[in-house]
Every structure is written in structure tokens, then in C-alpha cells.
Amino acid sequence: MLLQGFEMPEDDKNRTDFSNPPANLPPDPSLVRPEARELRGFRVYEGWLTPEEQAGLVTDLREILRKAPLFSPVTPSGAQMSVRMSSAGNFGWMSDAKGYRYAPHHPQGSAWPPIPPVLTALWGALVPQARPPETCLINYYGPEAKMGMHQDRDEGDLSQPVVSVSLGDEALFRIGNLERGGKTESLWLRSGDVVVMEGAARLRYHGVDRIAAGTSLLLKQPGRINLTMRVVTPSRVD
Numbered sequence: 001m002l003l004q005g006f007e008m009p010e011d012d013k014n015r016t017d018f019s020n021p022p023a024n025l026p027p028d029p030s031l032v033r034p035e036a037r038e039l040r041g042f043r044v045y046e047g048w049l050t051p052e053e054q055a056g057l058v059t060d061l062r063e064i065l066r067k068a069p070l071f072s073p074v075t076p077s078g079a080q081m082s083v084r085m086s087s088a089g090n091f092g093w094m095s096d097a098k099g100y101r102y103a104p105h106h107p108q109g110s111a112w113p114p115i116p117p118v119l120t121a122l123w124g125a126l127v128p129q130a131r132p133p134e135t136c137l138i139n140y141y142g143p144e145a146k147m148g149m150h151q152d153r154d155e156g157d158l159s160q161p162v163v164s165v166s167l168g169d170e171a172l173f174r175i176g177n178l179e180r181g182g183k184t185e186s187l188w189l190r191s192g193d194v195v196v197m198e199g200a201a202r203l204r205y206h207g208v209d210r211i212a213a214g215t216s217l218l219l220k221q222p223g224r225i226n227l228t229m230r231v232v233t234p235s236r237v238d
């Protein structure tokens, strides 16, 4: 039940047949990746992942979520988030009455599964100077889910980037300022798009206002997956 939003189409003729893609495709040297465009310091790579890579990633995610099922986090003030979450990597992001934090275990007690190699390769290609990612937060948005404006600041080393991958239905992504409030700008993120938040833009407020259900054929049901890779631990001072 927890995996339903991620199942690939098997018998729907209107959808591309990605039903049995290889989990990790070999790099194709002839593949030309898109250049970034910049919006308020966020680097946006439209269509960075090919449809085949997206489908392979969904296969990887299905396996991850079998071991670390999605759960519905509750904010410290007691509100249930509309986005369901899980994680891969050494840590997973958690929220409950005790606050926001990273934890080494899923709420059910198991370690988080490893981050899929296609994602660590993407990180290496787009932020080669960064430390390796220590977590990949998996956000699942149903058609009604959204995410309020927030900063990503629970990590121990804010000099390290956040790399965000969109899969499935389009999302209206809003970028704000370094402090709450003020004018904002929005863009639609589509399946395969990647956003890099780093440097001066790392702490910009951002959020997701809505999902345009049914705009992608990648997932079996309407909805969106967002993956954000981050470094969690403080940098070592030797």
C-alpha cells in the first residue's frame, strides 16, 4: 500500500513502457546534459535526467521504500505534513514533537537503505567540490500535497549544497528570500529537473505551492516525488 504511488504502469497503453528498465544505466558518452539557468541563485537544470534514468530511479525508489516505508511526519507544533517522507543514506530527516532533526534510523528501527548510485553520480557531476551526500530525503506529494516556505538549515555544514531532483507530476516551486517574507518568484519543476541550492542561495526560503496532477506519465498514479540530497554532519576540523 505504501508503494502505490510509485508503481510503474504495466498495462496502460497511453504510458511509455518503462516497466522493466535496468536499475542503473551505464553512462552514455553521447548524452548532452542541459545547461543550468539561474533563478535567485538556484541553479535549475531542466530535464537533466533522461526518461530512462527517471524510470530506473523509480525502480530503485520502490526497493528503498519497501525497506524504509513512507511515513507522515508531524511538525513540532502537532500539524501533520501533507507530504509523506522517507530517506536513503546514513541519515534520514525526521519531524515530530521533539523537533526537526536527522536520525540514523527509520522510525521502525532499521537503518536507511543506501543512496542509489545514479543519484550519487548526479551529485558528483553537479557539485564536484562538495563532500559526498549523507542523506537523500524522499518526499512524496499526492495531488493535494504542498510544502510551506522554509529554509533548509537542519544540516551541520551549511557550506555544503542541497541538490533536488523532481520526478512525476509538475510542481509549482516558489523561491523567496534569505529572510521570511518579501517578493517571491515561482517556476514549474518537471520530471527529470534538478535544482542546486548552494553558496549565498543555500538558505533562501523555498516551498511547493501545488502539484499539477496528471501532467506526467512516469508514476502509475498522479503525484510527485522530490529527492533532496544533503550533507548532514559538521565539517571535521583536524
Ligand SMILES: O=C(O)CCC(=O)C(=O)O
Binding pocket: 137, 139, 147, 152, 164, 171, 173, 189, 206, 207, 208, 226, 228
Ligand atoms: O519538493 C521540492 O521541490 C522541495 C522540497 C524541499 O524544499 C525540501 O525537502 O526541503
